[in-house]
Amino acid sequence: xxxxxxxxxxxxxxxxxxxxxxxxxxxxxxxxxxxxxxxxxxxxxxxxxxxxxxxxxxxxxxxxxxxxxxxxxxxxxxxxxxxxxxxxxxxxxxxxxxxxxxxxxxxxxxxxxxxxxxxxxxxxxxxxxxxxxxxxxxxxxxxxxxxxxxxxxxxxxxxxxxxxxxxxxxxxxxxxxxxxxxxxxxxxxxxxxxxxxxxxxxxxxx
Numbered sequence: 001x002x003x004x005x006x007x008x009x010x011x012x013x014x015x016x017x018x019x020x021x022x023x024x025x026x027x028x029x030x031x032x033x034x035x036x037x038x039x040x041x042x043x044x045x046x047x048x049x050x051x052x053x054x055x056x057x058x059x060x061x062x063x064x065x066x067x068x069x070x071x072x073x074x075x076x077x078x079x080x081x082x083x084x085x086x087x088x089x090x091x092x093x094x095x096x097x098x099x100x101x102x103x104x105x106x107x108x109x110x111x112x113x114x115x116x117x118x119x120x121x122x123x124x125x126x127x128x129x130x131x132x133x134x135x136x137x138x139x140x141x142x143x144x145x146x147x148x149x150x151x152x153x154x155x156x157x158x159x160x161x162x163x164x165x166x167x168x169x170x171x172x173x174x175x176x177x178x179x180x181x182x183x184x185x186x187x188x189x190x191x192x193x194x195x196x197x198x199x200x201x202x203x204x205x206x
Contacts, residue, residue: 006054007065008046009065010044010046011044012042014043021089024045028048029046029048030047031089032090032092033089033090033091034064034094036093036094036095042066044064044066051087055087058103058105058137059135060074061073061074061095072095072096072132073095074092074093074103097133099131100130100131103127104125106125106137107121107125107139107174108139108141109141109143110142110144112143112145113150113176114146114147114176116179117147117148117176117177118178122172122175126167127166128165129164129166130162134163139157141157141173148176148177149176149177153173154170154171155169
């Protein structure tokens with residue numbers, strides 16, 4: 001959801017390439033490109049520290065101030081350095097108030113299942129359709145007290161009003177099961193006994 005904390009001053013940039021990107025990042029900014037709705041791509045720089053805080057939430061919608069003009073933009077892709085996890089580039093897509101977009105939102109588990117059981121999460125995200133400025137941060141699943149054999153499908157998720165499921169409704173998101181039994185000691189014991197018996201057997205006469 002867009003709010004005042006997501007208001008970001010963006011600056012147009014006309015320098016490209018790895019060298020230019022390094023200089024931009026050294027100045028505490030992030031190179032970005034904004035596109036969508038049939039417009040020409042706009043190459044921008046954004047404040048790195050502020051973006052780092054905003055991007056802690058999935059599907060952030062930015063209220064960009066580009067030379068005094070306000071433009072809503074959905075964070076579409078974030079490219080990070082694989083080693084240092086520094087944000088190297090951001091792709092933004094233009095959105096408008098009232099426009100619906102399809103996004104993936106994380107599935108968050110709360111509660112503890114029935115004693116002796118475990119939660120198996122098959123899907124960590126689900127795809128939904130929501131109004132661009134009212135994208136839910138996550139969908140919460142309460143597993144408190146659920147017993148072995150319980151399955152929660154995507155259709156069972158409780159989504160906010162105005163948010164529609166796009167993922168396969170029958171896809172299993174969470175299952176409650178018993179922990180896998182530890183490896184049986186029987187086979188290992190039999191193997192050790194066989195080895196001991198072989199060690200005690202006299203060697204054949206030459």
